[in-house]
Amino acid sequence: MTMLRCVDCDRSYGVEPCPECWEPVCEKCFDGTEGMCLACPKRARKRPVFHHEGHEIKLAGVTS
Numbered sequence: 001m002t003m004l005r006c007v008d009c010d011r012s013y014g015v016e017p018c019p020e021c022w023e024p025v026c027e028k029c030f031d032g033t034e035g036m037c038l039a040c041p042k043r044a045r046k047r048p049v050f051h052h053e054g055h056e057i058k059l060a061g062v063t064s
Contacts, residue, residue, distance in 0.1 A: 008039045 004015040006026035014027040018037040025037035036043050 008037065 003012050004024040005012050006015055006029055007023040008025060008029040011026045011028070015024045016027075016030075017023065018025045018030065018040055020036040020042050021040045023037060023039070025039070029038045030036075031038055031043075034043060
């Protein structure tokens, strides 16, 4: 069985698919108020995205 790892921080615990983009994401990289992961392309189109450690996440194909 393959263990899922978070697409953003590579952690292997508490990982579930994002309801918007379906990428595996851990609970620290999921924003429950927005209902999507911090690296979600739908979120990045709206405003800059920051990792839970404070640095901005740059996504391919998203220009600001």
